[in-house]
Amino acid sequence: MSFDVVLERLPEINQAMLETFAMIGVAIPLAVLLGTPLGIWLWSHAPAGLKPTPKSHAVVSALVNMVRSFPFLILLIAIIPFTRLIVGTSVGTAAVIVPLTINAIPYFARLVEQNITQLGTGAVEASRAMGATRGQIIRNVLLVDAKPAIIGSITITTVSFISYSAMSGLVGGGGIGDLAIRYGYYRYETETMVVACVLMVILVTVVQYGGTRAARWTDKRVSA
Amino acid sequence: MISLRGVSTTFAAGGKEPIVAVDDVSLEIPDGSIQGIIGFSGAGKSTLLRNINLLERPTTGQVWVGDTELTGLNAEGLRRARHHIGMIFQGFNLVNNLTVLQNVELSLKFSGVKDKTERRRRAAEALEIVDITDKTKNYPAQLSGGQKQRVAIARALATKPEVLLCDEPTSALDPFTTATVLQYLADINTEFGITVVIVTHEMEVIKALADHVAVMEEGRVVEKFPATELRREGFAPTTSIGRYLVSDGISVRRAGTSGVSEGFDPAAEGVQYYDQQVDPQRRDEVAPRENKIFAAVEGGLR
Numbered sequence A: 001m002s003f004d005v006v007l008e009r010l011p012e013i014n015q016a017m018l019e020t021f022a023m024i025g026v027a028i029p030l031a032v033l034l035g036t037p038l039g040i041w042l043w044s045h046a047p048a049g050l051k052p053t054p055k056s057h058a059v060v061s062a063l064v065n066m067v068r069s070f071p072f073l074i075l076l077i078a079i080i081p082f083t084r085l086i087v088g089t090s091v092g093t094a095a096v097i098v099p100l101t102i103n104a105i106p107y108f109a110r111l112v113e114q115n116i117t118q119l120g121t122g123a124v125e126a127s128r129a130m131g132a133t134r135g136q137i138i139r140n141v142l143l144v145d146a147k148p149a150i151i152g153s154i155t156i157t158t159v160s161f162i163s164y165s166a167m168s169g170l171v172g173g174g175g176i177g178d179l180a181i182r183y184g185y186y187r188y189e190t191e192t193m194v195v196a197c198v199l200m201v202i203l204v205t206v207v208q209y210g211g212t213r214a215a216r217w218t219d220k221r222v223s224a
Numbered sequence B: 001m002i003s004l005r006g007v008s009t010t011f012a013a014g015g016k017e018p019i020v021a022v023d024d025v026s027l028e029i030p031d032g033s034i035q036g037i038i039g040f041s042g043a044g045k046s047t048l049l050r051n052i053n054l055l056e057r058p059t060t061g062q063v064w065v066g067d068t069e070l071t072g073l074n075a076e077g078l079r080r081a082r083h084h085i086g087m088i089f090q091g092f093n094l095v096n097n098l099t100v101l102q103n104v105e106l107s108l109k110f111s112g113v114k115d116k117t118e119r120r121r122r123a124a125e126a127l128e129i130v131d132i133t134d135k136t137k138n139y140p141a142q143l144s145g146g147q148k149q150r151v152a153i154a155r156a157l158a159t160k161p162e163v164l165l166c167d168e169p170t171s172a173l174d175p176f177t178t179a180t181v182l183q184y185l186a187d188i189n190t191e192f193g194i195t196v197v198i199v200t201h202e203m204e205v206i207k208a209l210a211d212h213v214a215v216m217e218e219g220r221v222v223e224k225f226p227a228t229e230l231r232r233e234g235f236a237p238t239t240s241i242g243r244y245l246v247s248d249g250i251s252v253r254r255a256g257t258s259g260v261s262e263g264f265d266p267a268a269e270g271v272q273y274y275d276q277q278v279d280p281q282r283r284d285e286v287a288p289r290e291n292k293i294f295a296a297v298e299g300g301l302r
């Protein structure tokens, strides 16, 4: 194994890391921004929720399931026309961000829905008794108590989508996972592949460590 | 005056016979009094209590609090009315990730007190009433059960309600802590003239606190009497729960001992306990095990 090859690939590795950061850095915040309200909606409009609307809930829930059940690769290709509409191109990093985000929104929404469901009904009931509006309950009670769990969900989503982003090569999206595939699988440049994989492991570890710490930091259920 | 007029609450039971949790209850609770509601598990006490602030909207009947018919209000009107009706629960229902002070601030926030400084001041004031002054920056997990319930009381009091609804407020507490919490409720009733409605299955609570007692069985209020009757020689309640209330406590038949002592004997009273009554699969859901009578009967000894 020669180190020189890796040194030679350094600019590409750098570039690939930047591409991964771009994909995750846009898709995850967007998923959190849009998936959180969607998750809250799913929870509160469910038959046992704060404002049950069983019919529209069933429709939205089915849509969410549909997007979620597409294998990422298929989604990536299936929505190419839509991607072109949004970012003006169907290739490159920007073009991968669109399907990544589309996939991440319902994924994250389901996690948030789960996070809220698991809180139990006590504090919500107390808030209703205090004459709170639904918005007040969501902002002051649900999001407050679900915060540690939601941070956990952000962590899970980020880690999952770092891995999904490796499939971006299909539309020339780049990124560190794609680099590993291109050099390792197609060019038999094992050294580069190993370095790329190590970088991915480091990335995931850092994200997981940071996420776990942040979740614990915000969780006041156990006395310090 | 709180006035329940022909209140019934029915729950759909998914294909099966609907459950009539509250069955045509009429009850008047005078301002400034303490109304106790007692009954066995599943009698419909919680549902009736939740009918008062419409956490559970009655299927039929009217609920009046003061001059307002709550059952006639729209959602917005109901929310406003609830700002004057405090409520506390067996499980305290505090927000775990908020400090004690923030928890108490919540009721003020929800009732429309916009100014944060004023909210803080009033929350601290309410906490002073229940003598929690040094733990305002703690989180609920760092408090004992009694302290949590006192915080919940402060949260309910902060908006200066006319009514305080209590659903088994001491059932999760030991007897000494129970006494403390009940003392606070009594003091609050005296000092602020707040009408207290307390649901419980503990006769100690009724004896210690209530002015009036209503006995519930299968959704109906089957017996009403002033609490002073409980101490009157010769008072003869007509229901088994009523007799249980005036007894010295529970007694249990045990093999090898000579008969049953003076106390209340559920079996002799014909009280069916839940394992005879309901599908064993559903028994915890219908009758949680914390019910002391049944626990005593089932456990065989106290």
Ligand SMILES: Nc1ncnc2c1ncn2[C@@H]1O[C@H](COP(=O)(O)OP(=O)(O)OP(=O)(O)O)[C@@H](O)[C@H]1O
Binding pocket: B011, B012, B019, B020, B021, B039, B040, B041, B042, B043, B044, B045, B046, B047, B048, B201, B285, B286, B287, B288
């Ligand atoms: N939301 C609900 N949906 C369906 N059934 C319900 C609901 N709430 C209560 N019930 C049923 O109504 C009946 C009365 O319940 P309720 O909780 O009012 O009793 P309770 O007297 O408070 O009992 P406990 O002492 O166990 O708290 C029970 O049979 C219960 O299973």
Ligand SMILES: [Mg+2]
Binding pocket: B045, B046, B047, B168
């Ligand atoms: Mg109850």
